[in-house]
Structure formats: structure tokens, C-alpha cells
Amino acid sequence: MLTPITFHDGVIELIDQTRLPQGVVTLTVRDYRELAAAIREMRVRGAPAIGIAAAYGVVLGIQALTDGAVLDEHFKKVIEELTATRPTARNLFWALERMTQVFRENRDTGLEFLRETLLDEAKRIHEEDIEANKRIGSYGAKLIPDGATILTHCNAGALATGGYGTALGIVRAAWEAGKLKKVLVDETRPRLQGARLTAWELKQDGIPFELITDSMAGSFMACGEVDAVVVGADRIARNGDTANKIGTYPLAVLAHHHKVPFYVAAPTSTVDPTIRNGSQIPIEERDPSEVTQMRDVRIAPEGVNVRNPSFDVTPAGLITAIVTEQGVFRSPLSEAIENVLHG
Ligand code: MRU
Numbered sequence: 001m002l003t004p005i006t007f008h009d010g011v012i013e014l015i016d017q018t019r020l021p022q023g024v025v026t027l028t029v030r031d032y033r034e035l036a037a038a039i040r041e042m043r044v045r046g047a048p049a050i051g052i053a054a055a056y057g058v059v060l061g062i063q064a065l066t067d068g069a070v071l072d073e074h075f076k077k078v079i080e081e082l083t084a085t086r087p088t089a090r091n092l093f094w095a096l097e098r099m100t101q102v103f104r105e106n107r108d109t110g111l112e113f114l115r116e117t118l119l120d121e122a123k124r125i126h127e128e129d130i131e132a133n134k135r136i137g138s139y140g141a142k143l144i145p146d147g148a149t150i151l152t153h154c155n156a157g158a159l160a161t162g163g164y165g166t167a168l169g170i171v172r173a174a175w176e177a178g179k180l181k182k183v184l185v186d187e188t189r190p191r192l193q194g195a196r197l198t199a200w201e202l203k204q205d206g207i208p209f210e211l212i213t214d215s216m217a218g219s220f221m222a223c224g225e226v227d228a229v230v231v232g233a234d235r236i237a238r239n240g241d242t243a244n245k246i247g248t249y250p251l252a253v254l255a256h257h258h259k260v261p262f263y264v265a266a267p268t269s270t271v272d273p274t275i276r277n278g279s280q281i282p283i284e285e286r287d288p289s290e291v292t293q294m295r296d297v298r299i300a301p302e303g304v305n306v307r308n309p310s311f312d313v314t315p316a317g318l319i320t321a322i323v324t325e326q327g328v329f330r331s332p333l334s335e336a337i338e339n340v341l342h343g
Contacts, residue, residue, distance in 0.1 A: 001130075001158065001163050001164060002158040002159070002163060002201070002204065003158070003162070003163045004017075004044070004049060004158060004159045004163070005044065005049060005052050005053055005056065005126070005162065007056045007059070007119070007122065007123070010030070010060075010063055011028050011029060011030050011060075012028075012029040012035060012053065012056045012057070012060065013026050013027070013028055013029075014026070014027045014029060014038060014043060014044045014053065015027075015159065016038075016043045017042060017043055017044060017045055017159055017196075017197060018041065018042060018043050020159075020196050020197055020200050021196050021197075021199070021200040027043055029057075029060070030060065031060060031064065032057045032058070032060040032061035032064070032078050032081065032082065033081060035053060035054070035056070035057035035060060035082070036057065036081045036082055036084070036085050038053070039053060039054065039082070039085040039086055039092075040085045040086070042191065045086075045155075045159075045160065045193070046155060046156065046157075046159060046160020046161060046232070047088075047089035047090060047091040047092070047160070047232070047233070047234045047235070047266075047270060048091045048129050048133075048160065048161040048162060048166070048267060048269070048270075049159065049160050049161055049162070050085070050086055050089045050091060050092045051089070051091030051092050051094060051095035051096075051125065051129075051269070052091075052095065052122070052125055052126045052129060052161075052162050054082045054085070054092050054095050054096055054099075055095045055096070055098070055099050055121065055122035055125045055126070056119075056122045056126075057078070057082050058078055058079070058082065058096070058099040058103075058118055058122065059115060059118050059119045059122055061074070061075070061077075061078030061082075062074075062075070062078070062111070062114060062115050062118055063115050065111065066111075068110075068111055071107065071111075072107070075100075075103055075107075079096055079099075079100060082096060083096060086284060087282045087283075087284045088234045088235055088243055088281065088282060088283060088284045088310065088311045089234050089235070090234065090235035090236070090269070090270050090271070090272045091267075091269050091270055093272075094269045094270075095125050095269075098121060098125060099118060099121060099122065102117060102118055102121045103118065106118075126162045127162070129161055129162035129163075129267060129269075130161070130162040130163045130164055131325070132267040132268075132269075132324075132325035133161055133162070133163065133164040133165055133166055133169040133267070133325075134164055134169065135325040135326075136166050136169045136170065136265050136266075136267065136323050136324060136325055137164065137165075137169035137170050137172055137173030138173050139323050139324075139325075139327060139328050140169065140170030140173060140174070140230065140263065140265055140323040140328075141170060141173035141174040141176075141177050141179065143170075143228070143261070143263060143321065143323070143328065144170065144174040144177075144179050144180065144227070144228060145179070145227055145228075146178075146179050147179070147181045148174065148179060148180055148181060148227040148228060149181050149182050149183070149184060149225055149226055149227050150170075150171055150174070150180065150183050150184070150226075150227065150228050150229070150230050151183070151184040151186070151217060151220070151221075151226045151228070151229045151230075151251070152167050152168070152171065152183060152184070152185060152186065152194070152198060152229070152230050152231060153186040153188055153194060153214075153229075153231050153244070153245055153247055153248055153251055154186070154188045154193045154194060154198070154231065154232065154244065154245035154247075154248070155168075155188075155193040155194065155196075155197035155198045155201070156168055156231060156232025156233075156265065157197065157198055157201045158201060159197050159201060160197075160232065165201075165232075166232045166233075166265040166266055166267070167230045167231050167232045167265045168198065168201060168202075169265065170230050170263070170265050170323065171183055171202075171207065171230065172205065172207070175205075175207050180207070180208075181208070182207075182208040182209055182210060183198075183202060183207060183208070183209040183210075184209070184210055184212055184217070184220060184225070184226060185198045185199050185202065185209050185210065185211045185212065186212060186213075186214050186217060186247065186251075187211060187212065187213050187214060188214065188245060188247060189213075189214055189247070190290040190291050190308065191290060193245065194211070195211055199211050214247050217250075217251055217254060218254045218258075221254050221255065221257075221258040221260055222258060226255075226258075226260050227260070227261075228260065228261045228262075228263060229251055229252070229255045229260060229261070229262045229263065230263045230265055231244050231245075231248050231251070231262075231263070231264055231265070232244055232245075232264070232265055232266060233264050233265075233266035233270050233322075234270070234311055235270060235272050235275065235281050236264070236266060236270050236271045236272065236322065236337070237272060237275040237276060237277045237278050237280065237281060238271070238272075238273065238275060238276050238277070238334060238337055238338070238341070239276060239277045239278075239316050239333065239334045239337075240316030240319060240322065240329070240332075240333025240334055240336075240337060241277050241278025241279075241281070241313050241314065241315050241316050242264050242266075242278070242313065242314050242316070242319060242322070243278065243281045243283065243311045243312070243313050243314075244264070244311060244312070244314065245310070245311060245312075246309055246310055246311055246312050247312070248311075248312055248314055249312040249313060249314045249318075250312075252314040252315075252318040252319065253318065255318070256318050261320040261321075262314075262318060262319055262320050263319075263320055263321055263322075263323055264314070264319055264321075264322045264323070265322075265323045266322065266323075266324060267324060267325050268324050268325065268326055268340050271337055271340065271341070273341050278313035278314075278315060279313070281311075281313055283309050283310070283311050283312070283313075284309070284310040284311060285307075285308055285309050285310065286308050286310045287308065288306035288308055290308055291306045291307075291308050292304060292306060316331075316333045316334070317331075319333065322336075324340075326340060
């Protein structure tokens with residue numbers, strides 16, 4: 001299984017996702033500030049993968065410290081720096097909250113023991129994510145009809161998680177169950193996670209797919225060529241409204257119009273208990289050059305005004321079900337989510 005993040009001998013190794021599909025380049029990260037930069041630059045990306053990488057980043061932060069007298073101050077700085085990287089991905093904050101809790105409980109145990117305890121927690125976060133994805137895959141595959149074409153957006157695959165993937169976890173499980181005909185992969189402007197990353201992953205696994213531009217999805221739905229849309233999530237509000245890669249919301253509107261089921265695949269760690277509805281989800285706005293350039297090639301005139309929100313919010317009412325490791329949540333989503341938060 002493809003594991004995009006590993007931690008060994010005091011360093012994090014990441015598959016540098018900005019270098020795919022041209023080559024599989026491993027980035028070795030030794031310092032928490034380098035890790036923060038790797039998250040900001042999307043060398044590691046996808047909400048669960050960001051959370052896992054940040055948890056290991058906390059370990060790097062503590063291992064660099066030699067003077068126990070400034071432990072609290074230093075830990076605060078590490079958390080602040082990692083927190084400030086990507087504002088929408090709930091799993092980032094969730095993982096840092098878990099690491100902070102473990103730090104508080106073990107801060108007086110000595111630097112060496114503290115580091116080991118934090119590393120154990122980061123590994124647990126990582127392993128639990130892979131396990132959650134397997135469960136999401138197996139719950140989700142049951143929803144997919146025989147001979148199905150699944151349309152997906154962005155990359156919610158192994159690269160975006162600890163391994164196996166959420167939306168692509170369902171794709172993989174449906175393929176393993178012999179139910180899948182093919183995947184339609186949205187290219188996902190502007191960062192092309194579909195074209196560069198999802199297409200690369202599916203090709204590695206020998207899963208049949210066709211790459212399409214984002215604007216083609218409606219036409220394929222109108223022709224009856226899409227049996228289900230399956231996407232990931234960056235943050236889920238308590239009422240089920242879901243933030244995911246820009247372009248997800250129009251897909252949900254199209255799916256609703258064409259009566260195609262629209263599934264969100266995500267671990268429950270993506271649910272934000274502090275957010276009541278989608279309007280409260282912070283949406284990251286990224287650099288205009290992502291829109292005016294394709295890699296290094298300028299595709300718009302100099303000096304144009306640009307908007308570049310990286311995520312949009314799909315209202316709960318357009319979501320057929322949210323597939324989690326705890327089962328399939330259907331309408332009313334808010335009730336299922338409250339049960340998880342209080343269970
Ligand atoms: O900007 P990105 O590439 O980090 O956005 C990723 C997505 O929108 C994914 O769909 C989401 O994080 C879920 S990944 C399992």
C-alpha cells in the first residue's frame with residue numbers, strides 16, 4: 001500500500017506531491033518549520049495527510065529542544081507555526097489538539113520520554129487514519145451499484161491520507177469487490193489534483209479511469225454516464241454542510257439535478273464540533289498565480305484581478321450520505337453527527 005508519509009530515525013519522509021506525476025520524489029524533513037512550509041506549499045496535502053504530517057511535525061519540534069526550561073514556550077511556538085499553515089483542513093487542528101493534550105499530560109516526564117510519548121501518539125493518529133479509510137471503503141463499496149461509473153473530484157486518495165484514501169478508498173473497495181466499471185476523474189482546476197494525483201494513483205493500481213475537465217461533469221451526468229459522485233471533505237459542520245475542494249459544490253448541484261447520488265467520504269475527525277453550519281467554515285484563499293499560471297507558464301494577462309478560494313461548501317441537503325469509519329450517515333445528517341459527537 002502506498003504510504004505518502006513515514007517517520008523514522010527522527011525524520012519525516014514525504015512524497016513531494018508538487019513533483020507528481022513527473023517523478024516520485026521523497027522529501028526528507030528534519031525541522032518543524034520545514035514541515036510547516038511543506039504543508040503551505042502543498043508538498044503534503046489533503047486534510048487527513050496534513051493532520052498526520054503536522055502530528056509528526058510536533059515530534060520534530062520537541063526533538064530539536066535541548067533546554068527544558070523553555071519547554072512550554074517552545075511547544076506553543078511549534079503549535080502556532082503548524083496551525084497557521086492551511087486554515088480549512090479540520091484534521092490539522094484535530095491532530096494538533098490531540099498532540100497538545102498528550103503534551104499537557106506528559107510535560108513533566110523529561111524530554112526523552114515526552115518525545116517518545118508524542119511520537120507514539122502521532123503514530124496512533126496515522127494508523128487510526130489508515131484503519132478508518134479501510135472501513136470507509138468497505139461501508140462505501142456497499143452503496144455502489146454493480147458496473148458503476150464513479151465520478152470524483154480533487155484527490156482524496158492514499159496521497160491525501162495516511163494511506164488507502166477516503167473517496168478513493170471507496171473506489172478501491174468497489175474495484176476489489178468487482179463492482180466498478182471505471183472512474184471519471186475531474187482534473188480539478190487550479191492545482192490539478194485530479195489530473196496529477198488521482199490519475200497517477202489509479203494508474204498505479206490498474207483501476208480504469210478517464211480524465212475529464214471539470215466543466216465536462218454535467219454533460220456526462222446528462223448522458224446517464226455517472227452512477228455516483230464520491231468526494232472527500234476538508235471540514236464538516238455539525239449540520240452536515242461540508243467544505244471540500246473548490247468545484248465540489250457545483251458537482252453536488254449537478255448530481256441533485258440529474259438524480260445521481262452524491263457521497264462524501266471522510267473520517268469523523270473531519271467533523272468540527274465548534275462549527276454549526278457551513279457559513280462558519282474558514283475558506284482558504286490561495287495565491288492568484290495558481291489561476292494566472294499553469295506551473296511556470298502565464299495563461300492570463302499581467303495584472304488581472306483574480307479570486308482563488310481553494311474550497312467551497314456543499315449544503316447538507318445536497319449530500320445523499322456521508323460515509324465515515326463509524327458507518328453511513330444519512331439525512332438528517334445533523335442527528336447522525338450529534339450522535340457521534342456525544343457518543
Ligand atoms: O487543497 P488540497 O489539495 O489539500 O485539498 C484536498 C481536498 O479538498 C480533499 O478532497 C480533502 O482534503 C479530503 S482528502 C482525503
